[in-house]
Amino acid sequence: MRTTTPHISATTPDEIRDAYRTVLGKFCTGVVAVTALDDTGNPVGLTVGSFSSVSLDPALVAFFVGQGSTTFPKVAAHGRFCANILSADQHDLGRAFARSGADKFRGIDWTPTHAGSPRLTGAHAWIDCDIDLVQPVGDHDLVVGRVVELGATDARDPLLFYTSAFHQLSPA
Template sequence: MDITTTLTASAVPARLMAPTEIRDAYRDVLGKFCTGVVVVTARDVNEEPIGLTVGSFSSVSMEPALVAFFVGHGSTTFPKVREYGHFCANILAADQHDLGRTFARRGADKFDGVEWSAAATGSPRLAGAHAWIDCVVDDVHAVGDHDLVVGRITELGASAQREPLLFYSSTFHRLHPAGTP
């Protein structure tokens, strides 16, 4: 057997996992993927600030400049964001883990005591964020039990002095360069 055959044969699992096995392992396995923590903010029909924490955020395209995030179909905040038509993706800084938790909760006054300013679209830009990306909702697609939301960037900025907040294995973490404690 040559090396190509060996590599191909070893890459094929003995059996495929059953859907229930995949469901049971999903959160644990995908929790091993480190992500940034993003709070998506907008305004409701009364111009009151609204927001939610999202765990799946990504760059999409430079031309045109697009980003995207996923939000569960059960979200009570996202329909208001969609209706507003704009959002600001606030990439949280390492010391903003409390904001990550606050905006992940349902029903609370998430902006109580939170300092922010309006971005160009009017969406709240959270003070002290590592970076922010102001967008117009460009497209929304239902994908499984989530919606994929694509935003067209209108303005953005970042702080060179702030480190990002990371989420790994269901816990918030700070960034440390390789080889440091």
């Protein structure tokens, strides 16, 4: 049996706070751009790295968003969103949607879902949802969406986030 010696170990609250990002950065996640329309009908969006399936019956998904987000209140006011699972070649889009304040849709191709939310061209997959629950948890809000429509492309690789950088799958 192979064992490794940890290069980071934290047990006190201060140590945990200092090591938290580094240790959690060792967990690989997909990259999702959450999109919606604002109250004037303009597209808005943000990048999330904490997206998950929740339930099959009813079909529910979830993500976490920082309570300081200036974009999420616009998504919440719309009452629905589209979770666009980004493809490996969409790292620039992932970075653009992670920035605050910019026109994130400048030069971005999209089509509306049946409910009207922006579905990003080239996304690996997409899940259109009605917001079912928003619940404060720590310094984030847990957002649960009830799936109303979904689809996937035949694109091979999703965009991944690992150790604070974007990556793609490689053959094992």
